[in-house]
Amino acid sequence: xxxxxxxxxxxxxxxxxxxxxxxxxxxxxxxxxxxxxxxxxxxxxxxxxxxxxxxxxxxxxxxxxxxxxxxxxxxxxxxxxxxxxxxxxxxxxxxxxxxxxxxxxxxxxxxxxxxxxxxxxxxxxxxxxxxxxxxxxxxxxxxxxxxxxxxxxxxxxxxxxxxxxxxxxxxxxxxxxxxxxxxxxxxxxxxxxxxxxxxxxxxxxxxxxxxxxxxxxxxxxxxxxxxxxxxxxxxxxxxxxxxxxxxxxxxxxxxxxxxxxxxxxxxxxxxxxxxxxxxxxxxxxxxxxxxxxxxxxxxxxxxxxxxxxxxxxxxxxxxxxxxxxxxxxxxxxxxxxxxxxxxxxxx
Amino acid sequence: xxxxxxxxxxxxxxxxxxxxxxxxxxxxxxxxxxxxxxxxxxxxxxxxxxxxxxxxxxxxxxxxxxxxxxxxxxxxxxxxxxxxxxxxxxxxxxxxxxxxxxxxxxxxxxxxxxxxxxxxxxxxxxxxxxxxxxxxxxxxxxxxxxxxxxxxxxxxxxxxxxxxxxxxxxxxxxxxxxxxxxxxxxxxxxxxxxxxxxxxxxxxxxxxxxxxxxxxxxxxxxxxxxxxxxxxxxxxxxxxxxxxxxxxxxxxxxxxxxxxxxxxxxxxxxxxxxxxxxxxxxxxxxxxxxxxxxxxxxxxxxxxxxxxxxxxxxxxxxxxxxxxxxxxxxx
Numbered sequence: 001x002x003x004x005x006x007x008x009x010x011x012x013x014x015x016x017x018x019x020x021x022x023x024x025x026x027x028x029x030x031x032x033x034x035x036x037x038x039x040x041x042x043x044x045x046x047x048x049x050x051x052x053x054x055x056x057x058x059x060x061x062x063x064x065x066x067x068x069x070x071x072x073x074x075x076x077x078x079x080x081x082x083x084x085x086x087x088x089x090x091x092x093x094x095x096x097x098x099x100x101x102x103x104x105x106x107x108x109x110x111x112x113x114x115x116x117x118x119x120x121x122x123x124x125x126x127x128x129x130x131x132x133x134x135x136x137x138x139x140x141x142x143x144x145x146x147x148x149x150x151x152x153x154x155x156x157x158x159x160x161x162x163x164x165x166x167x168x169x170x171x172x173x174x175x176x177x178x179x180x181x182x183x184x185x186x187x188x189x190x191x192x193x194x195x196x197x198x199x200x201x202x203x204x205x206x207x208x209x210x211x212x213x214x215x216x217x218x219x220x221x222x223x224x225x226x227x228x229x230x231x232x233x234x235x236x237x238x239x240x241x242x243x244x245x246x247x248x249x250x251x252x253x254x255x256x257x258x259x260x261x262x263x264x265x266x267x268x269x270x271x272x273x274x275x276x277x278x279x280x281x282x283x284x285x286x287x288x289x290x291x292x293x294x295x296x297x298x299x300x301x302x303x304x305x306x307x308x309x310x311x312x313x314x315x316x317x318x319x320x321x322x323x324x325x326x327x328x329x330x331x332x333x334x335x336x337x338x339x340x341x342x343x344x345x346x347x
Numbered sequence: 348x349x350x351x352x353x354x355x356x357x358x359x360x361x362x363x364x365x366x367x368x369x370x371x372x373x374x375x376x377x378x379x380x381x382x383x384x385x386x387x388x389x390x391x392x393x394x395x396x397x398x399x400x401x402x403x404x405x406x407x408x409x410x411x412x413x414x415x416x417x418x419x420x421x422x423x424x425x426x427x428x429x430x431x432x433x434x435x436x437x438x439x440x441x442x443x444x445x446x447x448x449x450x451x452x453x454x455x456x457x458x459x460x461x462x463x464x465x466x467x468x469x470x471x472x473x474x475x476x477x478x479x480x481x482x483x484x485x486x487x488x489x490x491x492x493x494x495x496x497x498x499x500x501x502x503x504x505x506x507x508x509x510x511x512x513x514x515x516x517x518x519x520x521x522x523x524x525x526x527x528x529x530x531x532x533x534x535x536x537x538x539x540x541x542x543x544x545x546x547x548x549x550x551x552x553x554x555x556x557x558x559x560x561x562x563x564x565x566x567x568x569x570x571x572x573x574x575x576x577x578x579x580x581x582x583x584x585x586x587x588x589x590x591x592x593x594x595x596x597x598x599x600x601x602x603x604x605x606x607x608x609x610x611x612x613x614x615x616x617x618x619x620x621x622x623x624x625x626x627x628x629x630x631x632x633x634x635x636x637x638x639x640x641x642x643x644x645x646x647x648x649x650x651x652x653x654x655x656x657x658x659x660x661x662x663x664x665x666x667x668x669x670x671x672x673x674x675x676x677x678x
Contacts, residue, residue, distance in 0.1 A: 065532035173620045203388035204559060208603035208616035215613060230533065237605035237614070256610065274537035276562030278589055278606060285537045291502050292532075 008092055009053035010192065010224050011060075011077065016086035018047040018072050022296065045295045046072040048248040048303075049086070051322070054241075056191075059218065059225040061239035061256070063232060063271075067292055069248040070228045074196045077226060078112045079103055090192070108138045111185035115197035117177035121169040121184075128165035131155070131184055138188045150187060157220075158183040158213055175206035182213060186221070193217075196228045211238060232275050236260050244268045247303035248295055250322060254329030264331045266341065267304050302334065310335040350520055350553050351377040351400070356413035358392075358399055360624070361406075367624040369395050369408065371577045379520070380551040382544075384564035384585060386600075387574035390621045393557045396574070397523045400555070401434055418520065436466045439514035443526040445506035449498040455509055456494030459516060466517050481512040485542060504535035508542065515546060521553040528563070540567055561601060565589050573597045576622055576632035583657035593659040595637045595667065631662065639663045 022042045023029045031040045047069045054060040062070045075081045077088060079095065088096040095106055114120040121130055131151045135142065142150075152162045158179045169177055178198060185193055195214070199207040211234065217223055229235060235242055236256060243253045244265065252265040263269045270286040288307045293299065302320050305311040314334050322330040323337055335341050358370035370392050377383050385393045398404050400415055402422050415422040417438065425433065434440075442448045450458055459478040463469055469477070475494070482490035485508040498506055507527065514522055524543065528536035544567055547554045556567055564571055564585060571588045573581040573596065581594040592598045599617040601607060608614050619636040622628060631649050634640040641663065649660045661667070 065534065175620060203621070204561075204600055205388060205603050205617040206620065208605075208614040209618075211605070212613050212616055215611070232533070233605045237608065237610050270534060274534045276537070276540070276560065276566050278562050278565050278601070278604065285541065287538065287541075288534050291504055291535065 007055060010056045010058075010091055011052075011054040011226065012089040013050060013052045013073075013077070014087045014089070016047055016050045016073070016076060016088065017045075017084045018069075018076060018081060019043040019045055019084045042296050045298050046248055047076065047083075048298070050245075050248075050250050052243055052250070052253065054224055054226060056224055057218075057222060058240045059227055059238055061227045061229060061235040061242045062245060063229060063235050063242060064245035065230060065271075065292060067247070067295060068245040069295075070230075070245050071196055072248075073245075074112070074194050074226060074228045078110060078194050079106070080112075108188045109190055110192045110194065111188065111190040113178075113181055113185050113193060113195040113198045116201050117174055117181050118169075118201075120181050121177055123169055126166050126168055127155075127160075127172075127180055130169075130180070131165070131187055134184060135187045154183045154187050157186070157217070159209075173206075174202055175209055178202060178206075178210050179213060182210070182217070186217060189221075190223070192224045192226070194226045194228075197230070198227075199234065200229070200231065207234075214238070232272060244271065247292060247298065249303050249319075250330075250332060251304065252329060252331050252333075253322070254327075258327050258329050262327065262329075264325065264329065264336050264341070265304075265333050266308050266310055266335065302332075304333075308335075310340055312340070349376040350379045350381070350418065352414070352416040353400070354414040354416075356396075356399060356415060357411040358395055358404065358408060359411045360408045362625075365625065368411075368627075369577050369624055370399065373413070373579055375572055375579065375582060377521070377553050377555065380547070380553055381570065382547060382554040382556065382568045384568035384571040385555060385557045385574060386559065386561060386564050386571060388559060388600075388621050390576070390623070391574040392577040393559075393574055394525055397440065397525050397555065397557050400523060401438055401440060402430055403434075403440075432466070435462060435519075436517045437519050438521045438523065439517070439519040441507075441510055441514050441522060441524040441527045443529050445503060445510050445530070446498065448510050449506060451498055454495055454497055455501075459494070459513055462513060462516055477516065478512075481516055482509070484515070484546065485509070485512045487512070503531055504539065507531060507535075507539055511539070511543060511546070515550070515552075518550065519552065521555065522547065523555045523557070525557045526559070527556075529558070529560075536563075543567070561589065561604065573600075576627050577624070578632065578660065579651075579658075580633065580660045581657060587656050591655075593654050593657050593664050593667065594633075594661050595639055595663070596633050599636075631660075639667060 020043060022044060029039045029041050030037055050073065062073055064070050076083050083096050087094055090106065128151060132147050135147045135150050155162045160176060160179050160183060199210050202210060218225065227238060239256045242256050242259045244251045246267050252268045263272050270288050273284060273286040290307050293306055301317050302315040305315045320332045320334045322332040325331055354374050356370055356373040357368065360367050360369055373396060385396060387393050399410060402425065404410065410423050456478060460471060460474040463474040463477055478494060479490045482493060487493055487508055528539050531539065540563060558564055568585045570583065571585045572579050573594065575596050581588065581592065581597050588597060592601060602615040603617060605614060617636055622632060628635055630646045631644045634644040643662050649662045651658050651660045654664050
């Protein structure tokens, strides 16, 4: 762990921002205010000044509730969206401003797994076609036999019988499809996998199968993961580090064990307390007032202030910066910084 | 007397080329004000059970045999007129997706007042007043204004609260909630569940909670049914089922949860998939996925036996007692 800090991270996200404009064209931006026409563009502030690092071999989990921007982060890193501001570096190279041709070699290194295995496989391609396509695309000189061998090897490694290769996706169950989607990501020997809610659409017993598969791939292939999920029990099991997102901003980043044993940000605490426990009879669920505000026209100050029991005047005016804590976590909260949280809990 | 008594309920679906059995001999009871969880994975028959209780199945599904006695009256044999009186009035249902449940072109007020006036002889103003009281009960701020709003103007959590308010409008004896919080975020889910629990307890309303989430069942219910491939394979007190399950499938479900394994270690997965209705294995439907399966399991459907406080449908219950994986669940 000591030299880990000096080592350059494999993925380095710096001050990333993404806004989606809601009003396009002149007519939509024209608004009638106080007897005058004014031009005004509303936009969704999906990601606001996020900085995150993932070291090689890590499984960085990004958690949060719907609308917190976690999928947008995944898509930005995968190059499916262009950031409004900020930079993304991969293995020392800036990747967010690359041309279509420039990003090609990276597509081989960074692969993505999506949530819904019913939508991510082309229904008109057999499994073999779906799996061979990325191998051919990235290795144009490979012979047919080489491609075939690679596909067979990957199918075996994810537990899909290679004799099923001639079948179509509809002939498989959700869990098997997700295995195939994972296999497709693995066919090009990637280093980095972005997984956006890969097990949320699956049943409990199948979730365990797919999660085990991803753990195996991590160990045997030395993969690094960016794992997007809303399920905290999965994070605790799978993640080495966790970033908690709220309304497009990072609340807290910490090693998994630290975050679960000693959550600091009031939102992280509320989130952890809301998970229904299997064996705990009297849960002390921290009730949050209100609901997540809209990411259009974000409030000034801390994004969490409207629901936070510890919000003070400073929280309303000034957005907190992520501050290093003694145990290595980073927390963006004025109350934590001013030590107000534990005083209130003690009193 | 129990509020609801289901006996040997069998539901079939007549498909073009064959008839499949979706529910096979379901029997359970629910006392007045009791909270019951139904758990299982997709395709186990949880939702079909919920629909059958209200006699809401439509073609190609039908109730083939069995009895559903609600307050002493058989729901299966009720006339359409009696069923209209039953649904919404004495038994209410809450569905997973609040956006689909509410009518998007009617205001919240119209939907609530319409329901009240359909079942009770009330003036519009009286119905409005009841609607406001019910919205207050589910902690909706400024209910008078909400009545004038359309569903799309409200957030997901707010909509699900309104649906709970509508379900409670006519003071039913039983609420059937089919995955009521699956579409919601975890902090909102915790709020909604707390609310539902509070309302059921204070009004002595029975609750049937259909869910795949064992954590939710553990927090919300007193008794639990575990379903697999159209049958109840285990039932009993929720605490018992969570802490000391007897059926290998229930054990597998609990063991497969990430909380049950040291972080980073392999999860204890159940191999294989839930069978489709058209290809339910012979004997015990779970046998192809069960590590304890014997020849008996492969050929003969297990009877439900009382084992301690639980009712279990498994041939190998006795032998399982000694197994070490079970000891882990307990610990």
